Amino acid sequence: MIPPTKPKYRPLFWRKAKDRAVQVFSVISLSIAVGAMLWILGTILVRGAEVLGWDFLSNPSKPYGMPDAGIANALLGTLMITGFSVLIAVPPALAAGIWLAEFGKRMPRAAAAIRFCANVLMGMPSVIVGLFVYMILVVPMRGFSGLAGAVALAILMFPVVMRTTEDMMAMVPDTLRESGLALGMTRCRVTLSIICRAARNGLVTGVLLSVARVSGETAPLLFTALFADAWPTNFFGGPTANIPVLITEYATNSPFEAMHRAGWGAALVITLLVLTVNLSARVLFREKKH
């Protein structure tokens, strides 16, 4: 005879009290997250706005003590590095996404393996990418260069664009594909001129989100683009100024208050850049859904 197990008796009062406690805890934890965000953004805004002005944005950076120092060369460098990384990463990433979405079903194992690799690559520490590009580009080219920085960011971008491309193309209804094929178009034409066009907004969103993600990346640039107090004239053969490394230099390697203030200004600029791109990507995608 097994004695009937007595159900554990929990008084209703305690159960309700516990429920309430968890509710309060969750409100607190969300306030921590949102509060931290506001605190960080607020600090950047207040301290960055002190130095932000036309002079700051139009003059190149200079060593400590020189008048009229700004961050224009770093801003231009960041734009160039990010622009080149888009040029390098986006075409192959789109093609790879197209393969996964359109032809992946014919080779399901290969597709699964590639998808897995892309997911793992997305979670790779960006320092590793910096080390890798240092080995394959900086050492053979005998020097740091903006191009190496662009390649490093492109490697970070590649899997992100690839996976969003696949997701976006998979959302295009099959009837569109079938009607294209029924008109006698080749798979290639159907994909490029019908499916890509239908998924255009989604593809742009994916690219923009990945740009927002990599343009604030610092670690890989420390190993590839480095920094220089000059205009980025030698993009392919010499160290190229960029905002993230400028912030690192000014904040950690300099004891001067003026440099710290310039660092805050640069931080405000890069934050605005990243958040603007990120938000415009979200807005664009929301419009598409309607």
Next chain:
Amino acid sequence: MEICHAAGMKRPSAWSDPVFRWLCLGCAALCGLLMVGFFVQLAIASGDAWRTFGLGFFSSAEWDPVAERFGALPAIVGTLLTTAIALVIALPLAFVSALFIVDAPPWLSRLLGQAVDLLAAIPSIIYGMWGLFVLTPIMQRIMASFGIETNGFGLLTSALILTLMILPYICAVMRDVLRMTPPMLREAAFGIGCTRWETARDILMRYGIRGLLGGVFIGLGRALGETMAVLFVAGNVMRVPHALTDGCTTIAATLANNFAEADGLQRSALFALGLILLVMAFLIQLLAQYYLRMTGAKRGER
């Protein structure tokens, strides 16, 4: 054929399709190539260090560029400790936050979701700078009020910054997983008189455990490889930390901090550290993929 000619059109060429397909496949295969390339390159570049130190590299706590003796222990311990502390703090916060976002009315849930996504979008160097100029003085003052003299840098500060950074990632994955629980399960639980917390703990958590674990590993991967934020606040001391307020370093921070002036054997030792980090990150991503595969949850990227 006939019709095509009659309409003055060319016959769709037979070669363009296979070429297009193989071109696309080639691009997709780049992924695998990169993956293998990481391992091969780092293994080659760190060869000297492995030959010189062997397995003792893992257990030695020395980092002496003059005597050319290097060990990975402080960096590995620092990485594991900061990651572990950050995860212990972030995990409960992320879970209850995700619960709240899922249960909240639609407008509030959307607003909070966007705020969390925005928190994930802030570049890590901004966290680092904020940590350096705002958080470390505060930590110094708090510690001083407990009677501990410290400069504010160290294990605990790094872990707190990491907590803030991984919280939105874990929260986003958990939110997706909780949303995917069939509503019928929740309703059934409410129907037999469970409170909200009991539903969450006994039903939602059991149902979505794999997805939740996947979220944990995503956060773990982020914390493990984070460079800039930790570099700014860790203190970068090559010693095994003994207390929460001790200065420490992580693998990624060591790489960023020492790489520029290193050459020869030290550079090789840094590459060896990079290889260790790569293997750790790879294993964690394997686990994350294993747990997330079933659920189809997004990885907190959007």
